[in-house]
Amino acid sequence: MVGESFILGVDLDGVCGDYTAAFRSVVAAERGIHPDQLAEQRSWDFGEWGIDADEFERLHRVAVLEHRMFREMPPMPGVAESLWRLSDAGIWIRIITHRLAVNWGHAVAVSDTVEWLDAVGIPYRDICFLGAKPQVEADLYVDDAAHNVLALRARGNEVVVFDAPYNHGVEGPRVTSWAEMEAFTLAAAARAGHPVQTQLKGLVDDDPTRRLGPRRSP
Numbered sequence: 140m141v142g143e144s145f146i147l148g149v150d151l152d153g154v155c156g157d158y159t160a161a162f163r164s165v166v167a168a169e170r171g172i173h174p175d176q177l178a179e180q181r182s183w184d185f186g187e188w189g190i191d192a193d194e195f196e197r198l199h200r201v202a203v204l205e206h207r208m209f210r211e212m213p214p215m216p217g218v219a220e221s222l223w224r225l226s227d228a229g230i231w232i233r234i235i236t237h238r239l240a241v242n243w244g245h246a247v248a249v250s251d252t253v254e255w256l257d258a259v260g261i262p263y264r265d266i267c268f269l270g271a272k273p274q275v276e277a278d279l280y281v282d283d284a285a286h287n288v289l290a291l292r293a294r295g296n297e298v299v300v301f302d303a304p305y306n307h308g309v310e311g312p313r314v315t316s317w318a319e320m321e322a323f324t325l326a327a328a329a330r331a332g333h334p335v336q337t338q339l340k341g342l343v344d345d346d347p348t349r350r351l352g353p354r355r356s357p
């Protein structure tokens with residue numbers, strides 16, 4: 140409804156954080172090899188890295204519980220800056236993550252995730268830890284997983300695909316950077332009748348991610 144905030148539903152893995160890079164480091168460390176020895180491109184199921192479903196479950200568990208992957212994941216370029224600008228423009232940032240899809244390690248997954256969001260400087264009004272059901276009443280979603288994109292669209296939601304090698308089979312709209320996602324979101328909010336107020340450069344600190352003060356680098 141016009142007058143209420145425009146809600147952007149933001150996926151974490153593969154959208155805010157570079158899951159592939161983080162998982163590559165873990166798999167390489169577990170195998171005693173250099174990360175470069177694992178293929179740059181990967182399909183959704185990591186078949187290129189010689190990982191089957193059982194091995195993925197084992198490695199993912201090791202990654203989360205021992206390597207603390209959710210605390211150490213590299214952020215996607217520009218994600219915090221774009222989300223701060225969107226938040227300043229009046230967009231409601233709703234983080235949506237499926238990190239509880241497994242039945243173990245929930246305490247570590249949740250605490251490492253919120254610690255990471257603070258460390259990286261990502262602003263959000265609320266956060267949803269989900270199992271299967273993808274829909275959480277957002278006006279616009281951004282996700283990298285083909286099955287999530289299709290499930291949300293099947294329910295009539297507007298979903299942007301965050302580009303990755305494993306989702307090229309899914310139709311757009313598609314963005315390849317957070318700069319593109321920021322512009323798409325502002326345009327979508329304006330189309331939906333939400334007034335958006337963008338910052339005038341130079342009037343305030345141009346890097347709003349510094350507002351939360353010094354923090355450790357992720």
Ligand SMILES: [Mg+2]
Pocket residue numbers: 150151152153154282283284
């Ligand atoms: Mg994802």
